[in-house]
Amino acid sequence: xxxxxxxxxxxxxxxxxxxxxxxxxxxxxxxxxxxxxxxxxxxxxxxxxxxxxxxxxxxxxxxxxxxxxxxxxxxxxxxxxxxxxxxxxxxxxxxxxxxxxxxxxxxxxxxxxxxxxxxxxxxxxxxxxxxxxxxxxxxxxxxxxxxxxxxxxxxxxxxxxxxxxxxxxxxxxxxxxxxxxxxxxxxxxxxxxxxxxxxxxxxxxxxxxxxxxxxxxxxxxxxxxxxxxxxxxxxxxxxxxxxxxxxxxxxxxxxxxxxxxxxxxxxxxxxxxxxxxxxxxxxxxxxxxxxxxxxxxxxxxxxxxxxxxxxxxxxxxxxxxxxxxxxxxxxxxxxx
Amino acid sequence: xxxxxxxxxxxxxxxxxxxxxxxxxxxxxxxxxxxxxxxxxxxxxxxxxxxxxxxxxxxxxxxxxxxxxxxxxxxxxxxxxxxxxxxxxxxxxxxxxxxxxxxxxxxxxxxxxxxxxxxxxxxxxxxxxxxxxxxxxxxxxxxxxxxxxxxxxxxxxxxxxxxxxxxxxxxxxxxxxxxxxxxxxxxxxxxxxxxxxxxxxxxxxxxxxxxxxxxxxxxxxxxxxxxxxxxxxxxxxxxxxxxxxxxxxxxxxxxxxxxxxxxxxxxxxxxxxxxxxxxxxxxxxxxxxxxxxxxxxxxxxxxxxxxxxxxxxxxxxxxxxxxxxxxxxxxxxxxxxxxxxxxxxxxxxxxxxxxxxxxxxxxxxxxxxxxxxxxxxxxxx
Numbered sequence: 001x002x003x004x005x006x007x008x009x010x011x012x013x014x015x016x017x018x019x020x021x022x023x024x025x026x027x028x029x030x031x032x033x034x035x036x037x038x039x040x041x042x043x044x045x046x047x048x049x050x051x052x053x054x055x056x057x058x059x060x061x062x063x064x065x066x067x068x069x070x071x072x073x074x075x076x077x078x079x080x081x082x083x084x085x086x087x088x089x090x091x092x093x094x095x096x097x098x099x100x101x102x103x104x105x106x107x108x109x110x111x112x113x114x115x116x117x118x119x120x121x122x123x124x125x126x127x128x129x130x131x132x133x134x135x136x137x138x139x140x141x142x143x144x145x146x147x148x149x150x151x152x153x154x155x156x157x158x159x160x161x162x163x164x165x166x167x168x169x170x171x172x173x174x175x176x177x178x179x180x181x182x183x184x185x186x187x188x189x190x191x192x193x194x195x196x197x198x199x200x201x202x203x204x205x206x207x208x209x210x211x212x213x214x215x216x217x218x219x220x221x222x223x224x225x226x227x228x229x230x231x232x233x234x235x236x237x238x239x240x241x242x243x244x245x246x247x248x249x250x251x252x253x254x255x256x257x258x259x260x261x262x263x264x265x266x267x268x269x270x271x272x273x274x275x276x277x278x279x280x281x282x283x284x285x286x287x288x289x290x291x292x293x294x295x296x297x298x299x300x301x302x303x304x305x306x307x308x309x310x311x312x313x314x315x316x317x318x319x320x321x322x323x324x325x326x327x328x329x330x331x332x333x334x335x336x
Numbered sequence: 337x338x339x340x341x342x343x344x345x346x347x348x349x350x351x352x353x354x355x356x357x358x359x360x361x362x363x364x365x366x367x368x369x370x371x372x373x374x375x376x377x378x379x380x381x382x383x384x385x386x387x388x389x390x391x392x393x394x395x396x397x398x399x400x401x402x403x404x405x406x407x408x409x410x411x412x413x414x415x416x417x418x419x420x421x422x423x424x425x426x427x428x429x430x431x432x433x434x435x436x437x438x439x440x441x442x443x444x445x446x447x448x449x450x451x452x453x454x455x456x457x458x459x460x461x462x463x464x465x466x467x468x469x470x471x472x473x474x475x476x477x478x479x480x481x482x483x484x485x486x487x488x489x490x491x492x493x494x495x496x497x498x499x500x501x502x503x504x505x506x507x508x509x510x511x512x513x514x515x516x517x518x519x520x521x522x523x524x525x526x527x528x529x530x531x532x533x534x535x536x537x538x539x540x541x542x543x544x545x546x547x548x549x550x551x552x553x554x555x556x557x558x559x560x561x562x563x564x565x566x567x568x569x570x571x572x573x574x575x576x577x578x579x580x581x582x583x584x585x586x587x588x589x590x591x592x593x594x595x596x597x598x599x600x601x602x603x604x605x606x607x608x609x610x611x612x613x614x615x616x617x618x619x620x621x622x623x624x625x626x627x628x629x630x631x632x633x634x635x636x637x638x639x640x641x642x643x644x645x646x647x648x649x650x651x652x653x654x655x656x657x658x659x660x661x662x663x664x665x666x667x668x669x670x671x672x673x674x675x676x677x678x679x680x681x682x683x684x685x686x687x688x689x690x691x692x693x694x695x696x697x698x699x700x701x702x703x704x705x706x707x708x709x710x711x712x713x714x715x716x717x
Contacts, residue, residue, distance in 0.1 A: 014545075017545065018545065018548060018549045018552060021545065021546065021549035022549050022552060022553055025549065025550070025553065026553070029558075029561055029562070140375070147697055147700050147701070148693070148697070150643075150647075150696065150700060151643075151692075151693045151696035151697045151700065152693055153650065153654070153670055153689070153692070153693075155654065155670075155674060156670075156673075156689060159673075159674065159679060163679050163680075261552070262551075265551075265552065265554050265555075268554035268556070268557065269554050269555060269556035269557070269651070270556075272556060272557065272560065272655060273556075273651055273654060273655060276655060277674070297561075300560075300561050301561075303557070304553065304554070304557050304558060304561060307553075307554050307557060308552055308553045308554065311552045311554070312552055315552070
């Protein structure tokens with residue numbers, strides 16, 4: 001038990017270091033954008049008719065604390081994020097970012113995680129069947145379908161489904177909520193409405209994730225089925241499904257759990273594109289908007305940081321889960 | 337006697353092939369295994385075809401893909417497929433019909449295009465057209481064209497630009513962006529992975545943490561953040577280079593990890609120790625001994641990472657943060673199909689999508705075949 005706690009603590013420490021590093025990367029990126037918050041705010045004022053001088057900009061910079069050195073500003077940003085969970089104000093919209101993001105981020109995360117779950121629910125059984133079967137035809141077509149998932153642009157699939165539903169049902173199925181629930185409080189009806197809309201992005205995001213997951217599962221199973229312990233198990237009279245589930249599937253599970261974090265990363269990559277097509281109103285769309293239209297570096301940085309933080313968290317959780325199901329993992333990290 | 341002779345010859349051939357097998361270099365082995373994989377070979381041919389199309393795009397395309405080459409009389413025009421036969425008889429040379437534009441009181445004074453099936457226009461080879469540069473020389477000969485007027489085998493877009501020409505040039509651009517991106521990430525990966533794998537220890541640990549941190553940041557959102565820096569005033573070429581550099585900067589961690597793993601295995605081999613004992617410097621050992629030991633694997637990795645570069649480029653351009661419309665890249669072409677209008681009325685806009693899917697699929701299958709071929713344990717299965 002003590003060993004396990006020590007393992008968990010080491011992992012948590014490593015996750016926090018990674019997060020700090022990521023925050024530094026994101027923060028430097030935000031700094032690289034030409035112009036800063038003060039200039040942007042005053043430029044806005046300028047369009048409203050008031051005269052702006054250099055002194056005004058400097059005063060504004062002082063007010064926002066932008067005259068401090070880079071590392072100090074990074075420290076205070078990170079401190080606010082870690083201890084208060086506060087990302088500061090958006091430059092352009094002049095609103096607190098937490099308020100702006102609201103539950104949008106959680107919605108996106110939920111959609112992404114669900115599509116990941118969906119992907120593995122399909123990929124694990126299909127991957128195992130494909131690895132176990134000797135049929136070249138089945139394997140070839142499965143491989144083709146899963147690569148098609150990679151090569152076929154997501155948006156094309158989304159467009160097709162939208163068009164189909166518009167023609168067939170007269171509903172374009174865009175957005176995450178119907179009109180009457182968009183700004184409503186969370187209630188049972190709103191949840192129902194959300195679910196009736198959310199399946200489409202989940203399906204589209206899951207489509208390409210499934211392709212990757214299928215590849216991983218199949219490759220891992222193939223690696224395992226070639227090993228000697230399988231031959232030994234066969235010699236003892238095990239065969240068929242029992243053999244597959246008992247030995248190789250269990251061994252393949254570890255690397256699959258390990259790769260979940262990177263799968264989530266991949267789903268996040270698809271999110272903005274799907275958000276554009278389906279006119280979703282969640283974090284992916286907000287990120288796109290903050291970047292494409294207004295160069296709002298504060299908001300963009302916050303969203304990228306949150307996305308990365310959820311990947312790091314997932315990696316941490318999967319590490320712990322692995323250590324629980326596989327004692328070898330615990331030992332290897334302890335230097336045993 | 338004859339049978340014995342045959343057996344002996346068989347043995348000789350067997351001996352020879354065995355000898356060839358044992359003396360073959362790594363790349364020869366990989367190539368032999370790759371050739372026996374039919375799917376991968378087919379994909380390789382397709383890929384080669386597409387790359388050649390991309391390289392010779394200006395020669396193959398009858399029109400300038402920019403606004404200069406537009407056909408003002410044929411906007412949003414359907415593909416014109418050359419025919420050999422119709423109700424007026426057959427012809428050896430493929431032909432098109434003449435399009436006539438007219439307006440009168442009957443058409444409510446709107447321009448209406450009609451097809452005159454009596455007037456045939458024949459297809460011609462090696463016609464003179466717009467001037468282009470290939471390998472530093474100027475040409476103006478194109479593979480095909482039609483006499484008197486246009487030939488748009490993939491149709492035209494809203495500005496009257498020839499989609500066939502645009503597609504060919506788009507393949508060229510996307511491949512170029514991918515190549516540049518892969519090259520940059522490759523150099524970075526070699527340096528970072530090489531140094532970290534060779535020295536190992538604490539340095540390696542720190543480098544690995546940094547690499548992992550970069551790897552956890554989702555790349556497309558990060559791309560978007562970087563691409564948003566590009567001022568609108570930048571020219572198409574500047575944008576192009578910037579996007580390639582970004583692709584390269586983000587793509588290195590995976591490759592660097594592979595390089596490091598290879599090096600960690602190789603650096604404990606005896607020949608490295610021998611070189612070090614003979615007084616070779618670190619950089620000499622890395623360059624002369626370690627890198628050649630896995631060059632073939634690195635090439636495989638490069639091919640595998642290529643389609644992801646192309647995909648990232650398309651994703652970026654698709655969102656509108658990458659290359660933009662006057663440039664012909666596959667991402668730009670894909671972005672053009674996203675309106676419902678196109679989906680319902682101008683389906684030929686989708687032809688570039690087919691090329692895109694084929695390109696990515698070909699790359700993935702070739703990469704897969706190479707990976708299987710490079711895996712020393714793959715042959716026994």
